[in-house]
Amino acid sequence: MNIFMKWFHRLGSPPWFYNISGKLIPWFAVTTILTLVVGMYGGLILAPADYQQGDSFRIIYVHVPAAWMSLFIYIVMAVAGAISLVWRMKMADVMLISSASVGASFTFIALVTGSLWGKPMWGTYWTWDARLTSELLLLFLYFGIIALYNAVEDRQTASRAVAVLTLVGVVNIPIIHYSVEWWNTLHQGTTVARMDGPAMDSSMLWPLLTMAVCFKLYYIWVLLVKARAELLSREINNGWVRELVGGKANG
Amino acid sequence: MITLDSILETETTSSSKLLLEADSLACIRDDRLLFENLSFGIHSGEAVVLEGRNGTGKTTLLRILCGLRRPDEGEVRWNGESIERCTTEYHRYMAFVGHTDGVKRELTPLENLRVLQTLCGKGNLSIEQALEAVRLYGFEDVPVHYLSAGQKRRAGLARLLVTDARIWVLDEPFTSLDREGIKLTESLMDLHLSNGGALVMTSHHEVNLLAPNTQVINLSA
Amino acid sequence: MSVWSAFIQLIRRDLVLALRRRSELANPILFFVMVIVLFPLGIGAEPNLLARMAPGIVWVSALLAALLSMDAIFRSDFEDGTLEQLLLSAQPLPVLILAKVSAHWLVTGLPLLIVAPLLAVFLGMSETALGALLISLALGTPVLSLIGTIGVALTVGLRRGGVILSLLVLPLYVPVLIFGASMVDSAATGLSFSGQIYILAAFLALALSLAPVAAASALRISLS
Numbered sequence: 001m002n003i004f005m006k007w008f009h010r011l012g013s014p015p016w017f018y019n020i021s022g023k024l025i026p027w028f029a030v031t032t033i034l035t036l037v038v039g040m041y042g043g044l045i046l047a048p049a050d051y052q053q054g055d056s057f058r059i060i061y062v063h064v065p066a067a068w069m070s071l072f073i074y075i076v077m078a079v080a081g082a083i084s085l086v087w088r089m090k091m092a093d094v095m096l097i098s099s100a101s102v103g104a105s106f107t108f109i110a111l112v113t114g115s116l117w118g119k120p121m122w123g124t125y126w127t128w129d130a131r132l133t134s135e136l137l138l139l140f141l142y143f144g145i146i147a148l149y150n151a152v153e154d155r156q157t158a159s160r161a162v163a164v165l166t167l168v169g170v171v172n173i174p175i176i177h178y179s180v181e182w183w184n185t186l187h188q189g190t191t192v193a194r195m196d197g198p199a200m201d202s203s204m205l206w207p208l209l210t211m212a213v214c215f216k217l218y219y220i221w222v223l224l225v226k227a228r229a230e231l232l233s234r235e236i237n238n239g240w241v242r243e244l245v246g247g248k249a250n251g
Numbered sequence: 252m253i254t255l256d257s258i259l260e261t262e263t264t265s266s267s268k269l270l271l272e273a274d275s276l277a278c279i280r281d282d283r284l285l286f287e288n289l290s291f292g293i294h295s296g297e298a299v300v301l302e303g304r305n306g307t308g309k310t311t312l313l314r315i316l317c318g319l320r321r322p323d324e325g326e327v328r329w330n331g332e333s334i335e336r337c338t339t340e341y342h343r344y345m346a347f348v349g350h351t352d353g354v355k356r357e358l359t360p361l362e363n364l365r366v367l368q369t370l371c372g373k374g375n376l377s378i379e380q381a382l383e384a385v386r387l388y389g390f391e392d393v394p395v396h397y398l399s400a401g402q403k404r405r406a407g408l409a410r411l412l413v414t415d416a417r418i419w420v421l422d423e424p425f426t427s428l429d430r431e432g433i434k435l436t437e438s439l440m441d442l443h444l445s446n447g448g449a450l451v452m453t454s455h456h457e458v459n460l461l462a463p464n465t466q467v468i469n470l471s472a
Numbered sequence: 473m474s475v476w477s478a479f480i481q482l483i484r485r486d487l488v489l490a491l492r493r494r495s496e497l498a499n500p501i502l503f504f505v506m507v508i509v510l511f512p513l514g515i516g517a518e519p520n521l522l523a524r525m526a527p528g529i530v531w532v533s534a535l536l537a538a539l540l541s542m543d544a545i546f547r548s549d550f551e552d553g554t555l556e557q558l559l560l561s562a563q564p565l566p567v568l569i570l571a572k573v574s575a576h577w578l579v580t581g582l583p584l585l586i587v588a589p590l591l592a593v594f595l596g597m598s599e600t601a602l603g604a605l606l607i608s609l610a611l612g613t614p615v616l617s618l619i620g621t622i623g624v625a626l627t628v629g630l631r632r633g634g635v636i637l638s639l640l641v642l643p644l645y646v647p648v649l650i651f652g653a654s655m656v657d658s659a660a661t662g663l664s665f666s667g668q669i670y671i672l673a674a675f676l677a678l679a680l681s682l683a684p685v686a687a688a689s690a691l692r693i694s695l696s
Contacts, residue, residue: 085689088321140643147636148626154281156323160693161626165640168622168686172644175675179647186654234282317560320696343562351553357492358485369481370561370568394492410557 014231015240017091021224028221035214042207050204056120061207063113065215066106067131070138071173073103073219077145078170081163091227093159094234096166097149098226102219104142111135130184134177141169155234267464268295270330270449271316271418277324278311285311286470287324293418295447298440298462300454303470309453310350310422312470316451317347317420329418343372346416348424352407356396360387360406363395364413374415381412384439400427408436411443419443421452478563479571486575489548496544500580501587504537508591519596526595527656530605531612534584534652535645538613539638541580542620545572546628546691555628559695566684569691573614573621573684581613597660604659611672612652618683619644625690648675 043061050057077099084092114132115125126132145162152158235241269292277287285308293299301309314320316327318334318341326333329341347353354363364378382388385405395403404427411419419440425433437459440450444462452458490497511529512522522529549555549572558568585606592602623641627633655668 137643137646140639144636144640144643147639151627151630151632151636156279157693157696161690164622164686164690164693165626168644171682172647175647176643179650183650183654237282237284314696319556319559319692339562339564342560345560347556347560349553349556351551351556353553353557355485355489355548355552355554357489362485362488366481366485367557369478370557370563372562407553 014090014235014238018228018231018240018244021228025221025224028217028224032214032217032221035210035217039207039210039214042210047204047207048201053121056117059113059117061211063110063117064208065212066113067110067135068212069215069219070103070107070110070135072216073099073106074138074141074166074170074173077103077166081166084159084163085167090234093156093163094227094230095223096163097159098223098230099219100142100145100149100162102222102226104139104146106215106219107135107139107142111139128184130181133180133184137176137180138173141173145169267297268447269293270295271451272328272331273316273325274328275325276312276315276322276327278308278315278320279323280308280311289325289468291466291468293449293451293466294464295417295449296444296462297449297464297466298444298458298460299449299451299466299468300458301451301468301470302453307470309470313347313349313420313422313451313453317345318342319347344415344417345420346371346411346414346418347420347422348407348411349422350426352403353410354395354403354406357394359392359394360398360409361391363406364409367410368413371414371416374413376412378409378413381409382406384412385409386435401429401432404428405432405435408439412439417448419448419450419452421450421454423453423455425454425456475563475567478561479567482568482571483575483578486572487578490575490579497579497583500537500541501583503540504533504584505587505591507533507536508594512594523596523660526592526597526601527605527653527660529595530588530591530656531608531649531653534609534613535616535642535649537584538581538616538620539641539645541576542617542624542641543634543637544580545576545617545621546624550628550695555691556695559692565688565691569621569625569684569687570680573617576621577614577617581609581617584613585609597656600662601656601660604665605656607669608652608655608672611669611676612648615648615672615675615679616645618679618687619648621687622683622690625687625694627694628691629694648672651675 039061044058047058049055077096080092080096080099083089084096111132114129114135118127118129118132119125145165148165149158149162152161232241232244271293273289273291273293275287276289278285289312291299301312303309311320315322318327318338321335326335328334329337329344334341354360358366360382361378364381368378376384379388379391382391385408387402387405387409390398390402395406398406408424424436428436433456441461443450444460444464508529511525511533515521515525546555549558559565561568588605588609589602592605597605620637620641623637623644624633626640627637630636651668651671655665655672658665658668
């Protein structure tokens with residue numbers, strides 16, 4: 001028992017996290033839904049239609065926050081990866097891998113909404129726009145992380161391998177992004193309309209920011225739920241999990 | 252063996268110096284706790300034999316001791332310093348023979364050992380002397396894949412002799428050796444111990460060492 | 473027992489090994505040539521079209537050939553236990569990895585440069601374009617090897633590492649592909665390509681300094 005207590009202390013205490021996150025989840029769920037309702041109402045009903053793009057511009061209320069999240073989550077994962085490698089903190093591993101599929105989903109949403117938005121704008125679902133291309137490569141990076149994690153049998157080894165990969169990725173993301181941008185200016189004859197113009201009316205802007213907050217809250221909500229599940233399955237042989245499930249689990 | 256004795260410098264001093272120290276090691280593999288609170292010391296002239304059923308973590312413990320794997324808890328100390336902090340220093344004085352022989356099939360024993368010496372440093376024995384000690388003299392220029400499994404294993408064991416390794420970490424060293432090969436290996440171990448070296452090993456075979464200080468650690472308990 | 477002599481000895485060892493396994497030596501080159509031959513068969517042999525696409529074709533093929541050969545860098549060392557010995561050596565692991573990458577590049581990357589002129593003829597490339605191609609391959613393929621090494625280090629213990637390796641590594645290859653191909657393209661259209669040289673050289677410097685360290689920590693994890 002003694003040694004388990006020592007781990008908990010050093011590794012960011014899984015039972016503590018399990019308890020606290022259990023209490024926090026309802027709050028994040030409620031605030032996510034609240035901001036979602038407010039943001040959607042503001043974006044879909046209150047905000048005026050764009051004088052050029054009509055109602056189709058409203059897809060930015062999903063597209064832009066999703067694109068922001070896709071990068072944000074990758075950076076969170078890189079920070080978790082660094083913590084995991086330097087301090088070998090078990091919770092950081094759990095956070096990293098629980099974030100990966102959420103990040104991949106946001107990236108996928110950003111891609112799909114981007115191409116849906118592209119149809120009325122450019123007349124085609126896909127154009128090799130620099131941002132869409134970067135986003136696509138980011139999706140591949142997410143897939144690589146998930147695939148590597150699933151391929152390595154030992155979960156601790158897998159976590160640390162994924163941490164290294166995430167850090168390698170985070171060094172490369174700016175390089176990939178600027179390479180693609182440069183490539184785009186070189187090959188793209190027509191200028192592509194930017195999704196977020198510099199001047200945006202405040203009646204259009206505040207729903208966007210609300211949606212961004214909503215997506216962040218949603219991320220934390222889902223992250224906590226996933227991290228709890230991951231934690232339970234990792235710690236299945238530890239005392240506190242056995243106590244939690246009433247001694248039903250046998251190692 | 253008499254010739255070898257004369258070749259090797261015998262260290263008479265510091266006969267029971269603490270070389271390697273395992274301090275409250277714990278290891279989790281595949282979400283399973285293999286061992287915890289495992290502490291022991293290895294002194295010069297001492298042999299440590301790990302016992303235990305399959306899957307009790309003998310190999311894993313050896314890999315922790317030689318620095319291939321980090322323990323989940325505790326630390327391994329070489330001369331009082333954590334091996335994570337003096338890795339290169341430690342690796343010069345430690346040699347590991349695992350399940351694989353650690354020699355390249357396409358290279359001759361001579362070439363294999365020469366590369367090893369540039370990686371880990373030279374010891375008291377020359378490569379030729381080491382090959383003679385494992386009875387591979389005459390095969391030094393034959394690519395390893397022409398050798399039998401037992402000879403290949405001996406080429407792997409010769410790695411122990413060509414560097415200045417004080418600690419031998421041996422995982423099933425007798426694999427694919429014949430009875431004579433086992434005896435030979437045991438006598439090399441005895442010589443190593445009597446010269447103030449130390450070793451940790453696992454074995455399915457019975458180990459017959461002359462060394463007075465043999466510590467048995469049972470991981471099944 | 474200096475670091476330098478270990479570096480040299482390891483390169484020598486790997487080159488000797490490559491020589492003794494001569495049969496495997498030709499595989500990446502053959503692959504490179506065959507992929508390039510497939511393009512005219514697939515898109516038609518119209519000279520203008522081929523010349524227009526040549527930079528991209530050559531670079532994509534080089535990238536695939538580099539990727540295909542990567543797996544071999546640690547495979548046999550992993551199987552016979554000499555990789556463990558490298559990890560247990562008294563020399564800094566990143567330096568040893570750099571030695572292995574260098575030897576690997578000499579065996580798999582350099583031959584691509586040697587056959588490139590032949591392919592330039594196949595695809596109807598001009599002489600300036602060929603010059604640019606050689607420079608871009610000389611600067612770019614070592615970057616591919618260095619990045620690939622990180623991927624292999626992460627997947628070396630896996631049974632089906634090959635597929636995952638391409639998933640991990642290909643997105644990271646994109647910048648090299650973009651600048652390598654555009655360099656040849658610029659040369660073919662008579663533009664200056666010094667900018668791309670600098671950028672590829674910068675990639676090489678970055679990869680040389682960071683990749684061995686990343687690969688070293690990845691290897692320690694994979695073999696733990």
